[in-house]
Amino acid sequence: MMNTNNLEHIDCPICEADKSEPLFEKDTLSVVICKQCRLRYVNPRVNRQTLEAEYTETYYPQDKVERIRTDSMEWLQMNERLTELEKQHPSKGRLLDVGCGIGTFLHLSREHGWEPHGIDPSKSGSAFAQKKYKLDVQCADIFEADFPAASFDAIVLYHVLEHISELNPFLSELRRVLKPGTGTLVIEVPNGESLQSRLQKAEWPYVHPHDHLYYFSAQSLPKLLQKHGFQRVRLGKPKRVSPRTDLRFAIRQVATAALVQFHLGTVIRVYAS
Numbered sequence: 001m002m003n004t005n006n007l008e009h010i011d012c013p014i015c016e017a018d019k020s021e022p023l024f025e026k027d028t029l030s031v032v033i034c035k036q037c038r039l040r041y042v043n044p045r046v047n048r049q050t051l052e053a054e055y056t057e058t059y060y061p062q063d064k065v066e067r068i069r070t071d072s073m074e075w076l077q078m079n080e081r082l083t084e085l086e087k088q089h090p091s092k093g094r095l096l097d098v099g100c101g102i103g104t105f106l107h108l109s110r111e112h113g114w115e116p117h118g119i120d121p122s123k124s125g126s127a128f129a130q131k132k133y134k135l136d137v138q139c140a141d142i143f144e145a146d147f148p149a150a151s152f153d154a155i156v157l158y159h160v161l162e163h164i165s166e167l168n169p170f171l172s173e174l175r176r177v178l179k180p181g182t183g184t185l186v187i188e189v190p191n192g193e194s195l196q197s198r199l200q201k202a203e204w205p206y207v208h209p210h211d212h213l214y215y216f217s218a219q220s221l222p223k224l225l226q227k228h229g230f231q232r233v234r235l236g237k238p239k240r241v242s243p244r245t246d247l248r249f250a251i252r253q254v255a256t257a258a259l260v261q262f263h264l265g266t267v268i269r270v271y272a273s
Helices: 048-058 062-069 072-088 104-111 123-133 167-177 195-203 220-227 247-261
Strands: 020-026 029-034 040-042 094-098 115-120 136-139 154-158 184-190 233-235 267-272
Touching: 020 195, 062 123, 072 104, 072 154, 072 184, 094 104, 104 115, 104 123, 115 123, 123 136, 167 220, 184 220, 220 233, 220 267
Parallel strands: 094 115, 094 154, 115 136, 154 184
Antiparallel strands: 020 029, 029 040, 184 267, 233 267
């Protein structure tokens, strides 16, 4: 049972007002929608201190690390993300992966000529990235890392933003350490207005309100970024990947592309500067 002492009530992080209505409940927590900007978020939610302790100590047990490291889908996904990043930012340069996990994306980016840096709150995840891949990864959050202003040509967050308790200070810090004008910020999150989420509601696999605190859309995520001074925000087109190349995969790939075209795909990816 959820410990109510670990819960906190919040205002909408985009509107900074409490004008919401309930959508559904799952695992004793409520997902609500802001009446003004239509952001879906958990309220009340597990507090930051509880979540940070879990990310630090238990998020990457050894079996999970090994499963990620040896999963062919993991590497295909990282390669798809890197290919799309390089279309947006072909000049490469200094790359920061926020929530880098065990370092798979950074490892691949280094092979493609990037200068990789990473942060992750997980002790075991960051230690693996340091020891196995010899990466510059800190076990820290963005504030503890204390990077100089305009440090990075690109900053990426893949399935991280939905976990961040303090969205507004966090995004302000990302903008501070990204090179103004030329830098590229990449954010990928589950799409709270995907076709699947609309059909399945609380049963959508991405709904786990204990640690997925927000369910962004193709409208609400750009609004949040524009609030923090990112003036050029464009939606990407993430592609379905698979080790298989049979007819079934080809059909699914075409279907995914059609859903993405209408902002109904499972995930949203945005590029901002």
